Amino acid sequence: MHLNPVLILIGLTVLISVYAWSNAELLRAWILQPYVMARSGGQWYRFLTSGFLHADWAHLLFNMFAFYSFSPVVLNTLAERYGSTAGVGLFLLLYLGGIIVSDLPTYFRHRDDPDYRSLGASGGVASVLFASILLFPVNANGGGIIIFPIPVPIQPFLFGFLYLGYSYYMGRRRGDNINHDAHFYGALYGVLLIAALVPGVVPEFFRQVSNYRF
Numbered sequence: 001m002h003l004n005p006v007l008i009l010i011g012l013t014v015l016i017s018v019y020a021w022s023n024a025e026l027l028r029a030w031i032l033q034p035y036v037m038a039r040s041g042g043q044w045y046r047f048l049t050s051g052f053l054h055a056d057w058a059h060l061l062f063n064m065f066a067f068y069s070f071s072p073v074v075l076n077t078l079a080e081r082y083g084s085t086a087g088v089g090l091f092l093l094l095y096l097g098g099i100i101v102s103d104l105p106t107y108f109r110h111r112d113d114p115d116y117r118s119l120g121a122s123g124g125v126a127s128v129l130f131a132s133i134l135l136f137p138v139n140a141n142g143g144g145i146i147i148f149p150i151p152v153p154i155q156p157f158l159f160g161f162l163y164l165g166y167s168y169y170m171g172r173r174r175g176d177n178i179n180h181d182a183h184f185y186g187a188l189y190g191v192l193l194i195a196a197l198v199p200g201v202v203p204e205f206f207r208q209v210s211n212y213r214f
Contacts, residue, residue: 005088006071009095010064013121017054027053032103032118038111047107051099053119067095067125070132074194077135081198094193098127101189102182123182126163127190133160134194134201138208157209160187 020027032050037043054060074094079087102123110116137157154162167183195202 005091006068006075010068013052013054013064014060016052017060020053030119032106034107034109034111034116035114037107047100047103048096050103050119051096051121051124054121055119059120063121063125066129067121070129071095073136074128074131077198090197094127094131094190095124097124097193098186098189099124102126102184102186105185106181118182120182122167123186123189126167126183126186127193129163129190130160130187131190131194133157134191134205135198137205138212155212157205157212163187 020030030046030049030053032046037046054063071091075087075091078090078094081087082090099121100123103118106118133156138155139153164184164187167181
């Protein structure tokens with residue numbers, strides 16, 4: 001029996017997020033807080049642990065639904081190309097690495113801001129999402145896919161543009177502790193990593209998108 005790393009990551013994220021809502025000490029210790037990290041001489045674990053925290057149910061469910069929806073095709077592609085064990089390892093590098101790497105620009109931008117905090121798996125989810133979009137930009141049946149909360153079918157590459165547009169808008173508002181900017185850096189990390197792991201995927205992406213007809 002093989003354990004599904006996608007379900008394990010989702011389960012851990014849900015359990016930790018829900019527990020942290022009633023445990024302020026854990027939330028303070030694990031949230032990304034660049035000002036504290038820069039002056040503590042450590043606490044670099046926050047780059048990763050903040051990805052297992054979420055602001056509320058809406059934030060948690062949206063991230064986990066997107067992660068669950070796009071992960072299988074990426075995991076299967078990596079497993080087919082590199083074998084099941086190495087494939088899982090590379091998938092974890094994509095997701096967990098996306099969480100960490102996407103927070104690095106945020107750290108340097110806000111390390112002198114004592115009021116800044118952020119949390120969420122957005123960077124890792126964006127890494128997986130855009131790796132999936134690079135691999136399969138156009139739905140094979142031509143009808144698109146249903147992605148909550150969009151009520152009509154949409155092609156994956158179009159959803160990617162909408163996702164980044166929404167992230168840009170919310171990032172400028174800065175009305176919550178969600179690191180919306182991490183979506184951009186996570187997406188970039190995911191694209192670069194999957195392009196390196198699956199040679200030929202970039203020209204194939206442009207071929208499929210250029211041949212798509214609305």
